[in-house]
Amino acid sequence: MVQRAYWKGQIRLALVSIPVEIYPATKSGASVSFRQIHEPSGKPVKYEKVVPGIGAIDTDDIVKGYEVSKGQYVLLDEEEIEAVKLESKRTLELVQFVDASDIDILYYEKPYYVVPADDLAEEAYIVLREALRRTKKVGLGQLALRGQEQLVGLRPCGKGLVLEVLRYAEEVNKAASYFRDVPASKPDADLLDLAETLIDKKSGKFDxxxxxxxxxxxxKRVIAKKAKAKGKRVLEDVGEPADVREGSNVIDLMAALKASVDGKKTAAAATKKKAPAKKAPTKKRA
Known part of the structure; x- marks a missing residue:
């Protein structure tokens, strides 16, 4: 099944326009969602619109309100809201280019794949992709879509381009208030060396x-079993990962780090000893 494009239009860089199509890069199928079911009848539960002290109401009597103070609302009808919605545009203007490292990870919200709309767009598309890659920059712009304006960043990804929806500044909590009580002191040099050694040993490529x-x-296993169990109860204990120990407290950080590093060395040595070439039987080692 061909996926429907999230947006079709053109990316504009000065006088250059590149026709593109944008597709979601993520999917929600990996999660498991549940519906509330009325057990005696087996039918899904529906929700009524209810006002405290009044009861169920007609949906035609509902308007949108913004709470300006406790219990006080400014009411807006659909026409008033529609009047301020932005007209969807078919052009994404790249207005600024910044270093990729300048955008904090907190601002990234959702990725989309950007592909050339036709063969004629490919040359300009590839030029923009390689220019962003060589300069290590992210192109910024604002995309007017569905009545709202999104801040977006465009960056290279493999043979293509990825558009990232970015959060605005007012949508991100400032970290300073959360880290206020964290001391700014320098760690012990020996502890830092051990920690770096452990990180080096555990380093690898992300997959x-x-x-x-x-x-x-x-x-998913429980659901599959339950479907075959014909109403019988199915319980499955997920358990904790093997290296999680409840109630353990690290008292000596130096000893813990040394044990971690030594443990990795021992495991590596054991792995090397485990696959010897097949030879004639030899005397048992003490």
């Missing part, structure tokens, strides 16, 4: 396929 949501996997 998302190496990680799984064990809770979702367990839920």
């Amino acid at each position: 998302a396929a190496d990680y799984h949501n064990h809770y979702v996997d367990a839920l």
Whole structure:
């Protein structure tokens, strides 16, 4: 099934326009969602619009309100809201280019794949992709869509381009208030060396396929078993990962780091000893 484009238009860089199509880069199928069911009848539960002290009401009597103070609302009808919605535009103007490292990870919200709309757009598309890659920049612009304006960043991704919806400044909590009580002192040099050694030993290339949501996997197994169990109750204990120890407190950080580093060395040595070439039987080692 061909996925429907989220947006069709053109990316404009000065006098250059590149026809493109944008598609969602993520999907929600990995999660497990539930419906509330009335057990005696087996039918899904629906919700009524209810006003405290009045009861169920007609949906035609509902308007939107913004709370300006406790219990005080400014009411707006649909025409008033529609009047301020922005007209959807078919052009994304790249107005600024910034270093990729200048955008904090907190501002990234949702990614989309950007592909050339036709063969004629490919040359300009590739030029823009390589220019962004060589300069290590992200192109910024604002996309008017569905009545609202989104701040977006455009950056290279493999053979293509990815458009990231970015949060506005007022949507991000400032970190300073959360880290206020964290001391700014320098760590012990020996502890830092051990920590860096441990990080080096555990370093590798990121592959998302190496990680799984064990809770979702367990839920899917329970659902599959339940479907075959004909109403019988099915319980499955997910358990904790093998290296999680409840109630353990690290008292000596130096000893813990040394044990971690030494443990990695021992495991590596054991792995090397484990796959010897097949030879004639030898005397048993003490």
